[in-house]
Every structure is written in structure tokens, then in C-alpha cells.
Amino acid sequence: MDEQKFVAGLKKKFPFHYGLGIGDDASVVGSHGHFQMVSSDILIEDVHFRLQDISQRELALKALAVNISDIAAMGGRAQYFYLGLGFPSRLSGKELRHFFTGLSQGCRKWQVELAGGDYSRAQKMSIAVTIIGQSQKPVLRSGARPGDLIAVTGPTGESALGLKRLLAGEKRSPYIRAHQRPQPQCAQGLLLSRYANAMIDVSDGLLLDLSRLLAASGTGAEIAYEKIPVTRSFQRACRRYRFSEKELVLAGGEDYQLLFAISPRQESRLRKTKMVYYVIGRVTAGRRLLVREDGRPLQVAVFGFDHFREKPAGMK
Amino acid sequence: MDEQKFVAGLKKKFPFHYGLGIGDDASVVGSHGHFQMVSSDILIEDVHFRLQDISQRELALKALAVNISDIAAMGGRAQYFYLGLGFPSRLSGKELRHFFTGLSQGCRKWQVELAGGDYSRAQKMSIAVTIIGQSQKPVLRSGARPGDLIAVTGPTGESALGLKRLLAGEKRSPYIRAHQRPQPQCAQGLLLSRYANAMIDVSDGLLLDLSRLLAASGTGAEIAYEKIPVTRSFQRACRRYRFSEKELVLAGGEDYQLLFAISPRQESRLRKTKMVYYVIGRVTAGRRLLVREDGRPLQVAVFGFDHFREKPAGMK
Numbered sequence A, B: 001m002d003e004q005k006f007v008a009g010l011k012k013k014f015p016f017h018y019g020l021g022i023g024d025d026a027s028v029v030g031s032h033g034h035f036q037m038v039s040s041d042i043l044i045e046d047v048h049f050r051l052q053d054i055s056q057r058e059l060a061l062k063a064l065a066v067n068i069s070d071i072a073a074m075g076g077r078a079q080y081f082y083l084g085l086g087f088p089s090r091l092s093g094k095e096l097r098h099f100f101t102g103l104s105q106g107c108r109k110w111q112v113e114l115a116g117g118d119y120s121r122a123q124k125m126s127i128a129v130t131i132i133g134q135s136q137k138p139v140l141r142s143g144a145r146p147g148d149l150i151a152v153t154g155p156t157g158e159s160a161l162g163l164k165r166l167l168a169g170e171k172r173s174p175y176i177r178a179h180q181r182p183q184p185q186c187a188q189g190l191l192l193s194r195y196a197n198a199m200i201d202v203s204d205g206l207l208l209d210l211s212r213l214l215a216a217s218g219t220g221a222e223i224a225y226e227k228i229p230v231t232r233s234f235q236r237a238c239r240r241y242r243f244s245e246k247e248l249v250l251a252g253g254e255d256y257q258l259l260f261a262i263s264p265r266q267e268s269r270l271r272k273t274k275m276v277y278y279v280i281g282r283v284t285a286g287r288r289l290l291v292r293e294d295g296r297p298l299q300v301a302v303f304g305f306d307h308f309r310e311k312p313a314g315m316k
Helices: A003-013 A056-072 A093-110 A158-167 A174-180 A186-192 A206-217 A232-240 A245-251 A264-270 B003-013 B056-072 B093-110 B158-167 B174-180 B186-192 B206-217 B232-241 B245-251 B264-270
Strands: A027-031 A034-044 A077-087 A113-121 A126-135 A149-152 A198-201 A220-224 A258-262 A278-284 A289-293 B027-031 B034-044 B077-087 B113-121 B126-135 B149-152 B198-201 B220-224 B258-262 B278-284 B289-293
Touching (some): A003 B093, A034 A056, A056 A077, A056 A093, A056 A126, A056 A186, A056 A198, A077 A093, A126 B077, A206 A245, A206 A258, A206 A289, A232 A245, B034 B056, B056 B093, B056 B126, B056 B198, B077 B093, B158 B174, B158 B232, B174 B232, B186 B258, B206 B220, B206 B258
Parallel strands (some): A034 B113, A113 B034
Antiparallel strands (some): A034 A126, A077 A126, A149 A258, A149 A278, A220 A278, B027 B034, B034 B126, B198 B258, B220 B278
16 A cells, blocks of 8 residues: 555545544644634654664654644644553653653743643553644645746755764764654744745655645656755765665755745745755656656666655554 | 543543533534534444444444434534544455445445545554534533433434343344444434533543433432333343343443433423433432432442442443
8 A cells, every 4th residue: 555545545535514624734723813723743753763763852852743744834823732642561650751751841942832631541652643823825846837836944954864874873973862852943934924825844765755845736756856955964974874874865854944936936935035945856746756866867766765655564 | 531531631631622522422613593512422342342243334324323323412413523533454355345235334324524534554444534524502511400301302222222132142133223223313402402401422421421411510419220111021032041130231332312401490491392312310409319219228349339439441
């Protein structure tokens, strides 16, 4: 089963009459400049994280961050959330308190509030967060038009590099930190709601998330690899550990940068703000996603990615 | 750790400024006759259910039912929900389809819609549902006043009897069915929003849930055991299997009946509707919860229940 088929099947089986349901970063219900967005994400021990790799405090912050990112990706402001926590009895009460300390820090940092939830014992720790936000003008995945520019708010691949190093036994590095403490692009998302035609957060990899945005918009794109932001130290780290830089940049997940399509006219306006972003390509009329490096097409299929085919079951 | 302390600690650590947050069946945000309620519940394999005891279809219906019941318990109408599904790869795609078939049946039955969610592999199946509903006049747990009558919409203990028989290896009986297919009291909840002062659903046991309502209201109560509805066949089944009838009726969970406090004046109005309910006691000014049988006090502590002390950690 692939995700796109699965989601398409669900959309058909479960029509949603209150607004926009399954298929974007969040649902959208509302009208006339008052929209409520809701997003729901789960994190499960030994699927999304291993307890030895991340502290309870960081885990709570991360669970909150990835949900806040979904609201930011639609140009909204996150307000409050619900927590469904499955907590293993093998962990101590102290660990549980650390989790709630992290959650409380996240609430202050991102100005969100805990509104309710549920708690249960569990064999494997699981964290389900449902977050509610609002927007005057939600930005959907489906608004990209041929001729739009494609841009990203920052580098991708750093979190994936951190994860690889964690799995190799390393304890600390800026990349491990990027993996453990993702930063949702809240201010950027809000600002972009005034300029962008379509938006998504890069949670599962630049090309995969871009392909979702393009599929929703019914368009294709051409990306110039050399325009994607990559730091010198990231390149050095890739060489040192013999990681494929392109694979990390194009297919590495969990950076939570915002990826957006914007008309050239709006982009010239956005340029006057102080927001940092990088134009990496252009939306095309076809359905193809083409990545070039200095003009030569890249075989992106070698990165486990083949145009609109998605990752196999499991999805994350 | 006991739940009441845990929840009180969370309420203090996580103030909620949008409305009513932690501590009732659902959060409530809104004003002037337009209130949005949100409730979030998790069901985890081998904690809340065993896969051999319930079909995927019934499991989906049950996950939906318990959340809808939370909205009904506040006098609201459930509208749409978000699903966070952790699904074990040892289960087949067919099982997954059965789950969504059940979910779809629940949507039709209770007039709710799936608005979004998340899906992941998991070692143990986990189902997180966050449901959104609305009400013109939410009924909180905290509105009971001394002199109010206490009533319940139907028998309790039947689901717990069903669970005991399931664990003993029985496959089918009306009680097992009551356990596998709980029926949220939607119409009753809506009607009661016009009459009741306080309400809760009986998810964790009559006395435990009553104690929560009383604690939230700052009141006590006197209950007459002989007024709690119990069917003849239930009594016979208890005798046959040597189960303590009182323990099941007073402490058995998952019946999802509504338990409410109502002023005598409103109760005389409610009597004119066709709704079935049973007055089982009265709210008192103290903080004590006293259960009598034909006038003689019952030692309710023997049912694992001691006034305002809650169940130990785990909570469900």
C-alpha cells in the first residue's frame, strides 16, 4: 500500500462537509477570514524515536513542535492542543515529570496551551497531539500555479544527518540537536500566509513533500539542486562520514522548514521583508518533478524517490 | 500517583485561557450560545483491549463511541474527529480495511465525520481520537447543588460483566455485546443539556465517576443502591458466575450511561419528556458520598472504592 493511494481511498470513504478535511497539513473549517485549523500527529516509541536517543523533555518539545509546524505550514497561528499520552510503567514518575516540564516549556516558547487529553499506561510510549490553530487566510497545498517560484525557508538534511549520527552512537552535535529539537517556522508561516500560493512543511523529505504539494496542485516543477541551501560544515560532515549529501538534502526528513510556491510578483514583495528564504525552482505545467544540478538532470530515483511514487507502508 | 492529584497538578501547571480546559469530559471554548467542545481519548492494545476479544470493526466503533459519549456527557452534539492510528504490521491490510469499515459505519450511525489524522506502524495497536462537538449550553461536572437529584440513564455493570465473561473465554452474550459495542447516549445528552445542572458519563464506574462530579461541584451525595437499575437477567448472571452484583453495578466501567444532577423542579419537567432515567439519590451539602441499601449504609470501600480516593496509576 502506498500513502497517496491510502489517503485518496480515505478521502473518498470519508467525505468532510464542514470544510477541508483529509489531505493537507491540517483540516480547515470556517469562513470569512475566520478559519480554524486542526492537525493531529502521533509519535510512537521505536517507530518515530528511541528512548535512548532523546530526553523526555526534548520528546515533549518535539511532539509539540511537529504539530505546531503543521499549523505554520498552513499560514496559521497555533493556539491550544490535546495530548493523548501512553506512558510505559517501566519509566519512573520523574521521567513523566520531565515530559511535562518539556511540554510546559514548549507552551511558553510557542505560546500554546494544553486544553485536555488522556493518559494511559502503555507498553511502548506513544504521544498523540491534536493541535488547534487559527488563520485569516489559510495557505493550502493545492494553490501552486505554473510559473510560481518554489522556495524553502532553510537547509534540509541536517536533521537526517543528526539521526544517522545518533544511530551510529554519537551523543552531541549541532545536527543531533537539529534532530532532537526541531524548530517550527511559526513567524515565517504567518508572514507567508500573505504571499504564498501553496505551502507544506518538510517533514518527510524535500522531494517527497514537494511532490505532495505538486500533486495537490496538479502541477510539476523543476528544481535546481545547487540553489538548495547547504552549509559548508554540512558538506564537510557528509564527506567525513561518507553520507550522500544529495540523499540527505533531497530525501532527509524532519527539518520542518517551510516549502512554498509563490508568484514572481508576490516574491518581489516578500523580498522586501526580512524573512530568509531560498528560491530553488519553478512550478511547471506538466506533472513531472525534475531536479537538475547545474543544468544536468539528476536521477532522483536513486534517492528512494521516483516522481509521484511514495514511500511504502508505514509512511514515516 | 492518583489521578485526581495528577490532574490537579496538570491544571495548575497548564493554565488554559481560552475557556474550560483540563478536568471535565471535554474542553469548552466559546461564548454566547456558541460553544465548541473537544475531547481526546486513547485506546491501547493490551491495556484497553485485547485483539482476540474484539473485531477491528467493533474496535473502530468503540473508539468513536467513547469519544462521542464525552461530548454527549456535556450536552453537546459531536460533529467531526481526528484519528491517530498506530497499526501493527503483524496485522493484515484486510484487518486495516475492517477498521475503516467500522469507522465509516460509526460515522453514519452517529452523524460524525473524519476530518484528518495520522497513521503509523506500531508494535501495539493504538487509537487516539480527538472529537469536536458543539453546544449552545454545555453541562459541566461542576454544577451540582445540594438538594439536586442524582439520576442515571440506564443500568451499569453490564459491560463489566461482559468483560469478565470475555476474559473467562466466553464468546457471545448480551453483556459481551454491551462491552464490545457501547452506545453513547447522544439524544439523551442533548435533551439533558436543557435540564441538568451537572453531568458525566459512566466510563470508569458509577461511584468513581459520581465522585468526580461531586468533587468538581464541591458537594457530597447519598445514593440508594436499590434504586439503581439492575435487570433480573443481570442478577441471575451474577449469581450463576458468582460475581458480586454490587461491585459490578457500583464499580464496573464502560457502560457509558449518563449520570446527572438535576434540581427537583427541572426533574419534574424532565419527567414529561419520554426520556428514560432513574433517580438514584440526592446531592448533599457535605463532601461525603454515602451509599445505602434499604436505609443501611454500604461499605463501598470493599469495592475498591473509598470516597474521594481514586484508582491507582493507569487510571483506566
